[in-house]
Amino acid sequence: MSDIKKYIEANKDRFINELIELLKIPSVSADPAYTQDVLNTAEVVKDRLEKAGCDLVEICDTPGYPIVYGEKIIDKKLPTILVYGHYDVQPADPLELWDSPAFEPVIKKTELHPEGAIFARGACDDKGQMYMHVKAMEYMTTTGNLPCNVKFMIEGEEEVGSESLGWFVKNHHEKLANDIILISDTGMIANDIPSITTGLRGLSYVEVEVTGPNRDLHSGLYGGAVANPINILTKMIASLHDENNHITVPGFYEKVEELSRAERDEMAKAPFSLENYKEALDISAVYGEEGYTTNERNSIRPTLDINGIWGGYQGKGTKTVLPSEASAKVTCRLVANQKPGKIYTLLKSHI
């Protein structure tokens, strides 16, 4: 263990600078304006995997953004670990909430990070974590300590639903064969509590557009007599939860596994302070599905959230318009046994 600490100390500045270079590239997969940056990031990841000691590194085409695959096979009889990570990031907006530009990384000490931490979009989702595994590999190949075969699969569409990942996995069974998968994209309960994540919620994402009259109308001349797409959209969205915050889409909970009392008691032992949670978010109360705790609501229970909504006049001042259309982006977070395609169908037929 002291060897690895020495290696880290000796290479610390290089490690940080390399990570900062990676964080500077705005690999926003959601926005086509950043296509070239996403592709450039894949190239940089390829280069880093080669330098970390992989024997073979490939940028693999997919129907979407490419997946960077790397491997070092030292002995086919030894176990193989597959490391998963992603090189794309979320859009940086709302920009006004950043203290420093999202793609100009800065190192700052804060109350939560007394030793300093890098602040940039992607620093902890997921370039930082992915990079940690690349550097662990570098240490082990450089010092001859690698005890197993290693494969890397780093994708570029995690933030937009990982559609090509499923395609890639289906089409490359042999290449990806492994004994253990190590995921570089989870969290820890606390800085000093080692945590094993045994499951994560999935996703079903839809965009709803409500169109009404063929043009924006004057709310004085037409208001009250013509359906207003925003009024209709809000009614539609509001109807998706009942008064206990249960989701009302018929069939939505059909496959949801109910945890036993014992399992829920075990979960409740994880360190968690509701007061700290509320304080960190500046909220006076938590909110969610009746009958479940905060930690249950954000882990074992499926959800339905509106991620964005827009329609009508959003500028300064007043405009008495009855708009022609309104839209919303809707995500369902799904738990074990819920299939995104099925949930999409249920949601669509309910709306």
Next chain:
Amino acid sequence: MSDIKKYIEANKDRFINELIELLKIPSVSADPAYTQDVLNTAEVVKDRLEKAGCDLVEICDTPGYPIVYGEKIIDKKLPTILVYGHYDVQPADPLELWDSPAFEPVIKKTELHPEGAIFARGACDDKGQMYMHVKAMEYMTTTGNLPCNVKFMIEGEEEVGSESLGWFVKNHHEKLANDIILISDTGMIANDIPSITTGLRGLSYVEVEVTGPNRDLHSGLYGGAVANPINILTKMIASLHDENNHITVPGFYEKVEELSRAERDEMAKAPFSLENYKEALDISAVYGEEGYTTNERNSIRPTLDINGIWGGYQGKGTKTVLPSEASAKVTCRLVANQKPGKIYTLLKSHI
């Protein structure tokens, strides 16, 4: 009457060109970016009133945009007509729905306008109508036909609630004294049906902002456990109408006058084709308060419409964000006896 027709023929091109010049100025009162344009428009209106024959024209300061006042007093014993109009316009967006730029007027023949009409923001609300009265005045002063005293009061805040107009009227009782008020800002039932407007709905406008956590959150890590401002806002808005599309704000209908059966029968005689109405708007059905016809819903009944809504991610693609805030602009259209201040208070305490 043939004199006026001759005068119009002789001056038609000048009339149209002058109106087009006026329409080119983007006097958008809602958006502070256009402040100078709104002020410039007041100057042009002043100039036109002087040229139309007013003896006295003033740009009168108010707490907001100025009001252009003009008068021609030919004999104090004769009746005085006060002409009201406004020189401000609505914002031009959504820009993509314009066939030609909003502030570059074009003359086009269409099915509805076989003789051609000017298309520009403000052409029929309200620069066109106001201008018609200015030119009628010009004709009468130029030809010595003016049979009465005339006053003009042209404001610049009609599209943002006319707040300074109330102030101005209160502070200039004597200046505005008149026998008849002629309003340049109403419509006609049809091009060949002379119409007298005896009442118009008023307005109460509020902006609602719902704030939740102090930053945008990851909907996978927090979704379901923290109140989502968009979900809350949509629930709030949806709750403002019941299943019959009656407004649920307690006390909202308290002062609303109910018309007698005879009055409603009289109203129903006005020419109106529901089929044409739906066709013109490209809608398959009308929608509104149970128990009232379309023409009643948009005239004698108060309404509550959402004019704009926004929150969270509105760009292309997906972003699984649980947003920190969401906002909406809400208008109530009010009928006789409903006071905007009172309705604002009721709405605020209900929300």
